[in-house]
Amino acid sequence: MSNYALPLIWRKFPERYNLLGNKCTNCGRSYFPSRKICPNCRRKGHLIEEVMPKEGKIISFTKVFSAPEGFEEEVPYFLAIIELINGVRLLAQIVDNEDHKVLIGAKVKMVFRKISEKDEESPIAYGYKFKIVE
Amino acid sequence: MRSVSIIGAGITKFGEHWERSFRELVVEAGIKALQDAGIEGKQIQALYGGCMASGMFIGQEHIGALIADQLGLNPIPSTRVEAACASGGVALRNAYLAVASGAYDIVAVGGVEKMTEVSTTIATQALGGAGDEETELFFGATFPALYALMARRHMEEYGTTEDQLAMVSVKNHKNACLNPYAQFQKEISVEDVLNSGYVASPLKLLDCSPITDGAAALILCETNLARKICERPVEVVASAQASDSLALANRKSLTELRATKIAAREIYEKTGLKPKDISFAEVHDCFTIAEILAIEDLGFFEKGYGGKATEKGLTALNSEISINPSGGLKGKGHPVGATGVAQAVEAYLQLRGAAGKRQVKDASFGLTHNVGGSGATVVIHVFKAIEGKR
Numbered sequence: 229m230s231n232y233a234l235p236l237i238w239r240k241f242p243e244r245y246n247l248l249g250n251k252c253t254n255c256g257r258s259y260f261p262s263r264k265i266c267p268n269c270r271r272k273g274h275l276i277e278e279v280m281p282k283e284g285k286i287i288s289f290t291k292v293f294s295a296p297e298g299f300e301e302e303v304p305y306f307l308a309i310i311e312l313i314n315g316v317r318l319l320a321q322i323v324d325n326e327d328h329k330v331l332i333g334a335k336v337k338m339v340f341r342k343i344s345e346k347d348e349e350s351p352i353a354y355g356y357k358f359k360i361v362e
Numbered sequence: 363m364r365s366v367s368i369i370g371a372g373i374t375k376f377g378e379h380w381e382r383s384f385r386e387l388v389v390e391a392g393i394k395a396l397q398d399a400g401i402e403g404k405q406i407q408a409l410y411g412g413c414m415a416s417g418m419f420i421g422q423e424h425i426g427a428l429i430a431d432q433l434g435l436n437p438i439p440s441t442r443v444e445a446a447c448a449s450g451g452v453a454l455r456n457a458y459l460a461v462a463s464g465a466y467d468i469v470a471v472g473g474v475e476k477m478t479e480v481s482t483t484i485a486t487q488a489l490g491g492a493g494d495e496e497t498e499l500f501f502g503a504t505f506p507a508l509y510a511l512m513a514r515r516h517m518e519e520y521g522t523t524e525d526q527l528a529m530v531s532v533k534n535h536k537n538a539c540l541n542p543y544a545q546f547q548k549e550i551s552v553e554d555v556l557n558s559g560y561v562a563s564p565l566k567l568l569d570c571s572p573i574t575d576g577a578a579a580l581i582l583c584e585t586n587l588a589r590k591i592c593e594r595p596v597e598v599v600a601s602a603q604a605s606d607s608l609a610l611a612n613r614k615s616l617t618e619l620r621a622t623k624i625a626a627r628e629i630y631e632k633t634g635l636k637p638k639d640i641s642f643a644e645v646h647d648c649f650t651i652a653e654i655l656a657i658e659d660l661g662f663f664e665k666g667y668g669g670k671a672t673e674k675g676l677t678a679l680n681s682e683i684s685i686n687p688s689g690g691l692k693g694k695g696h697p698v699g700a701t702g703v704a705q706a707v708e709a710y711l712q713l714r715g716a717a718g719k720r721q722v723k724d725a726s727f728g729l730t731h732n733v734g735g736s737g738a739t740v741v742i743h744v745f746k747a748i749e750g751k752r
């Protein structure tokens with residue numbers, strides 16, 4: 229992964245720690261991560277902050293065996309496309325579960341975790357992951 | 363808009379060229395294309411070069427100027443085009459538009475990537491840049507992982523199997539054995555693919571295209587002029603390009619590339635052609651699932667039938683439709699910035715009947731399909747051979 233500068237990491241705190249996105253009051257669509265304009269309404273749109281729900285379900289998943297830099301110690305790990313209960317989709321790791329429970333349609337909820345650690349000098353990146361709800 | 367034709371093409375051997383530099387590769391392809399066209403360098407009025415990530419791969423940017431300089435084409439305008447793995451195809455499209463618009467009569471197109479100078483980790487990072495840094499790469503997504511998410515969903519919705527994915531790779535390796543420019547000259551079996559180890563399940567190592575060095579080049583010319591100076595021009599019948607969300611999660615469907623469907627619809631509407639009129643297609647098989655999505659989204663097979671069609675041999679050389687007669691990205695190799703141009707070189711050779719052992723019989727229309735990232739850029743071209751000078 230890239231050498232994240234600290235300002236980039238700080239800027240992303242509300243989004244990555246609390247799933248803060250936004251919503252267009254003109255068309256009602258929710259966005260995560262937040263957008264600067266509503267791609268559906270463009271200049272007619274009006275965006276307000278919206279915290280995403282923390283629950284959803286798995287749309288698709290993969291078990292990653294060949295990891296990028298900063299993720300070597302996590303291997304193998306699950307990545308999934310998750311659909312939150314408001315319909316917004318995001319990509320995240322699935323953690324704390326037995327492999328056979330990671331399935332399309334499985335219900336998940338957000339947890340807060342360390343994402344990657346490049347080396348001792350680099351800042352540790354934190355953010356959202358998801359776990360299966362029994 | 364004026365009609366545009368290809369009058370010359372050049373390509374280097376694709377593979378791991380540890381002994382050869384970026385510059386040597388691009389010059390070899392460029393000179394071959396000029397020689398093939400039988401024109402002088404000074405007749406070229408502009409140059410468009412596709413290159414994805416030379417900054418990370420060789421520490422060199424400003425590739426437009428570099429190519430013109432190395433080929434002795436200064437002071438013509440030379441522009442680098444970057445659209446991830448679709449850089450080459452988008453460079454071709456920009457050159458096509460420049461000639462079609464009347465701005466220039468003869469233009470060169472190049473595509474190049476030198477990927478083996480860095481470690482696999484750096485190469486993975488460079489390629490990862492085609493995805494969404496903030497919502498994909500940050501969370502540990504790799505390119506194989508993104509396509510694996512599409513593959514898993516396709517298996518779930520349509521019953522596509524890991525064996526069928528493997529068969530794409532087997533077919534493309536078989537075709538590559540007939541292509542002297544291809545990186546791999548060895549047939550593989552379904553078992554070889556299944557036993558090659560997961561990279562990101564359900565995709566295994568042999569479901570993935572390799573890391574490759576290579577370059578390709580074309581000379582484009584306004585068609586009336588092309589008929590006077592070239593014996594067998596290959597006309598660019600149509601060109602279309604579409605964009606989609608950078609991040610995979612923001613797409614409505616994981617089992618199609620919407621940008622492919624939209625660009626394909628534009629191609630068929632512009633030309634009046636139907637998918638069954640296409641004799642062969644060079645499609646973007648960066649991963650085996652990508653070929654299955656492509657042959658469905660291009661309309662060659664019904665959605666969900668791509669895996670079964672492959673299993674039945676309908677995409678093999680000289681079957682119902684020859685898909686990736688060159689060996690595709692999987693068998694021929696995938697020097698990312700060169701790929702889109704190399705696909706058009708293959709179409710040019712096939713339509714002129716110059717493709718040797720991998721020749722598609724009675725080829726009338728050939729299609730090329732080049733994808734950037736996980737589908738955020740798609741560019742499609744259709745070609746046919748026309749009468750030239752006698």
Ligand SMILES: [Zn+2]
Pocket residue numbers: 252253254255256257266267268269270273274
């Ligand atoms: Zn809106």
